[in-house]
Amino acid sequence: MSKIIEPKVLKGFRDFLPATEIERKRVIRLLEDNFESYGFVPIDTPALEYSEVLLGKGSGETDKQMYRFEDNGKRDVSLRFDLTIPFARFMAKNRKDLYLPFKRFHISKVWRGENTQRGRYREFTQCDFDIVGTDSPSADFEILMIMRSSLRALDVPNCTIHMSHRGIFNRFLNHLGILDQNVEILRTVDKLAKIGRDEVVRLLTELSDTEKAGKILDFIQKEEGFIPTLEKLEALAGGPAEDTQRLRDIYAYICELGIEDGFVLNPSITRGLDYYTGLVYETFLDDLPAIGSVCSGGRYNNLAELYSKESLPGVGSSIGLDRLMAGLEELGQSASKASKTQLIILNMDTALIGHYHSLADSFRKAGYCCEVYHETKKLGPQFKFAEAKSIPLAIICGSNEKEAGTVNLKDMTKRENFDALTLEEALAKAGELL
Amino acid sequence: MSKIIEPKVLKGFRDFLPATEIERKRVIRLLEDNFESYGFVPIDTPALEYSEVLLGKGSGETDKQMYRFEDNGKRDVSLRFDLTIPFARFMAKNRKDLYLPFKRFHISKVWRGENTQRGRYREFTQCDFDIVGTDSPSADFEILMIMRSSLRALDVPNCTIHMSHRGIFNRFLNHLGILDQNVEILRTVDKLAKIGRDEVVRLLTELSDTEKAGKILDFIQKEEGFIPTLEKLEALAGGPAEDTQRLRDIYAYICELGIEDGFVLNPSITRGLDYYTGLVYETFLDDLPAIGSVCSGGRYNNLAELYSKESLPGVGSSIGLDRLMAGLEELGQSASKASKTQLIILNMDTALIGHYHSLADSFRKAGYCCEVYHETKKLGPQFKFAEAKSIPLAIICGSNEKEAGTVNLKDMTKRENFDALTLEEALAKAGELL
Numbered sequence: 001m002s003k004i005i006e007p008k009v010l011k012g013f014r015d016f017l018p019a020t021e022i023e024r025k026r027v028i029r030l031l032e033d034n035f036e037s038y039g040f041v042p043i044d045t046p047a048l049e050y051s052e053v054l055l056g057k058g059s060g061e062t063d064k065q066m067y068r069f070e071d072n073g074k075r076d077v078s079l080r081f082d083l084t085i086p087f088a089r090f091m092a093k094n095r096k097d098l099y100l101p102f103k104r105f106h107i108s109k110v111w112r113g114e115n116t117q118r119g120r121y122r123e124f125t126q127c128d129f130d131i132v133g134t135d136s137p138s139a140d141f142e143i144l145m146i147m148r149s150s151l152r153a154l155d156v157p158n159c160t161i162h163m164s165h166r167g168i169f170n171r172f173l174n175h176l177g178i179l180d181q182n183v184e185i186l187r188t189v190d191k192l193a194k195i196g197r198d199e200v201v202r203l204l205t206e207l208s209d210t211e212k213a214g215k216i217l218d219f220i221q222k223e224e225g226f227i228p229t230l231e232k233l234e235a236l237a238g239g240p241a242e243d244t245q246r247l248r249d250i251y252a253y254i255c256e257l258g259i260e261d262g263f264v265l266n267p268s269i270t271r272g273l274d275y276y277t278g279l280v281y282e283t284f285l286d287d288l289p290a291i292g293s294v295c296s297g298g299r300y301n302n303l304a305e306l307y308s309k310e311s312l313p314g315v316g317s318s319i320g321l322d323r324l325m326a327g328l329e330e331l332g333q334s335a336s337k338a339s340k341t342q343l344i345i346l347n348m349d350t351a352l353i354g355h356y357h358s359l360a361d362s363f364r365k366a367g368y369c370c371e372v373y374h375e376t377k378k379l380g381p382q383f384k385f386a387e388a389k390s391i392p393l394a395i396i397c398g399s400n401e402k403e404a405g406t407v408n409l410k411d412m413t414k415r416e417n418f419d420a421l422t423l424e425e426a427l428a429k430a431g432e433l434l
Numbered sequence: 435m436s437k438i439i440e441p442k443v444l445k446g447f448r449d450f451l452p453a454t455e456i457e458r459k460r461v462i463r464l465l466e467d468n469f470e471s472y473g474f475v476p477i478d479t480p481a482l483e484y485s486e487v488l489l490g491k492g493s494g495e496t497d498k499q500m501y502r503f504e505d506n507g508k509r510d511v512s513l514r515f516d517l518t519i520p521f522a523r524f525m526a527k528n529r530k531d532l533y534l535p536f537k538r539f540h541i542s543k544v545w546r547g548e549n550t551q552r553g554r555y556r557e558f559t560q561c562d563f564d565i566v567g568t569d570s571p572s573a574d575f576e577i578l579m580i581m582r583s584s585l586r587a588l589d590v591p592n593c594t595i596h597m598s599h600r601g602i603f604n605r606f607l608n609h610l611g612i613l614d615q616n617v618e619i620l621r622t623v624d625k626l627a628k629i630g631r632d633e634v635v636r637l638l639t640e641l642s643d644t645e646k647a648g649k650i651l652d653f654i655q656k657e658e659g660f661i662p663t664l665e666k667l668e669a670l671a672g673g674p675a676e677d678t679q680r681l682r683d684i685y686a687y688i689c690e691l692g693i694e695d696g697f698v699l700n701p702s703i704t705r706g707l708d709y710y711t712g713l714v715y716e717t718f719l720d721d722l723p724a725i726g727s728v729c730s731g732g733r734y735n736n737l738a739e740l741y742s743k744e745s746l747p748g749v750g751s752s753i754g755l756d757r758l759m760a761g762l763e764e765l766g767q768s769a770s771k772a773s774k775t776q777l778i779i780l781n782m783d784t785a786l787i788g789h790y791h792s793l794a795d796s797f798r799k800a801g802y803c804c805e806v807y808h809e810t811k812k813l814g815p816q817f818k819f820a821e822a823k824s825i826p827l828a829i830i831c832g833s834n835e836k837e838a839g840t841v842n843l844k845d846m847t848k849r850e851n852f853d854a855l856t857l858e859e860a861l862a863k864a865g866e867l868l
Contacts, residue, residue, distance in 0.1 A: 371473025
């Protein structure tokens, strides 16, 4: 007898059991279909890349989180920690085989060896969609539309997309004479929801002075309505410019499509230390703001600059699939089920197994998910199995029924029986009941 | 100006460009739907596991191929190199949350640092489906049915599933008094297609003697028809037993469903050194036998024995997705396309961008994939873009058309124009043309 190995899973990693995985696949298909309806195309890139490629300019933070090692060929390699850097590398490498603007989506796993606190995993799924090769406000708007339609496709109830523009914020800081501290200020403002207004004021005062801290607080306060907020920002930033015009254009498109509800101009949105240069956005579930943004993104100046001389402006967004799915479950919006099987053919007689498979095949050909119970057992364990898989209908057929060319159909939920049906009648009855 | 990093990809790893990825996703969805129609449920497991868990009993071969390293927490971890061992670990870990028999499918990437010769990759997709917790021939048969229906769902032309039973082969070797050499003999027989008959005879003679080598060669020779072959094997192995009865049962099921074509009893199939104990099978494309088996599997005694005391007999199979897709492409059976976009709204006037998005939304609401060209440019580059994405229809709308409430529709392939259509007429015309 050999030693038993403990079947343990690494901290921060997860098995997905059927009910969860069925729901994940459902959600991913809806998202894929939605992206494709806007002309986005899928790509995939390797899980493992040269560390040099993934590190890029390198930041201490990322470095520490990477799963980095030497492979058997002595190469310095790492697991990807996001889908943006691989996309930049992908664009540079495959540029000659691609057209511009290029609109891609990529739904895949990434790995970060970070602390596994509340809802943070070391392996998680990212769901990115980007448009590169155009600086047009039409592209900014399309990303916003897709954020909205994606969440609607998933029946996410009441969510709001908050947007802002880094260019206006920087103009405002320049106006105040503190543009050189914009990174620290952005970082501080981004913490507003987490650390509260008083602490933000204290930190901003440390970075500038009391008066300027007050002005920053005023700037990031949204007004009632998109246009009034925009006008305030414009005034505080020193007048109209390309950045405010872009927001005006985008809002005009929003109004032309009649989808004003659900979009808010919110100058406190900054996206922290990210590489965004223009528009930025975050999405919150109105009924569950505490889980944070479920879909965030923005515009960046140059995607592939680390790997290529060609300049590729872009705009994109990312759905936090794990966080969103946790949120939907908390809101009771998750459609999770144990299996997709609609009918089970119970096994009454070993001599009839071929007949059972033939029956099941007829149901499958009619478009149903149908399975045969493989062992000839008492009905108790077979019903228990059907219950574990949430199978709503059962077909019961013994040798008498086979001889008569009939089956009995049982509605497992209502405990109703429909006996002596021909196969055609059974197919019709199943259609009625399902 | 910072240094440009070469956007290179590791040897044996690949980017998937849109045309390939669209086709991969199409194929995967068809397979998922087919598995689910038989009551199979999806699961997922971590890409990274404890090395101890993945190594199991440990074989030198596997060990050398694993991407194994120490993580930041000093754990000895590895990337999974197949989906079978993680499934065994999954069953042991989650047993209390699962029912038996458990039928799962798992389509995901695995990593092996092996030599990257002809069509071998270091990152590739496996597509496994297994039934554990039953020893019933009904389950063996179901796996065979799914192999067949999966390949049919993908429109794979002319393929044959070859099956055999290791138990009969072992009884035969026992009969010859050379059962103790069964591993080497299996390994040799498995190489028949690769090294040829003469070399197999030479190796088998080394392992036993000329007479026995001849008998083995006779044993692995299939006869005309399933039952004549089965009768020969039965005679050579010393008479009927559970193993031959199982093959007889399975063949009876095959006949009851009228799917005899496409199944062959072929005693030269052994699955080399795999852990199979009963039935084994391989699938070859009749028009492309050289690429080898595209779907293989068999029955094993105990899936989770390394991780649990519970005995879990099982049967399963695995589709080599990369190999199969390469084969389909070679046979001209690949449906690869550059995008799914059906209509493009050309951008004639920046002032109409909101209107273009509104038009596109109407087409999307009618179920079409429709995109807006984001920049106001001459028609040349816009047509070129549409061509690169294989978009069949274009909508052209300037300010006159907008005022008149019409659009012009252009069939890009036939170069036909349909002018001054109302939106309703355009929707109907698109339906006709697509």
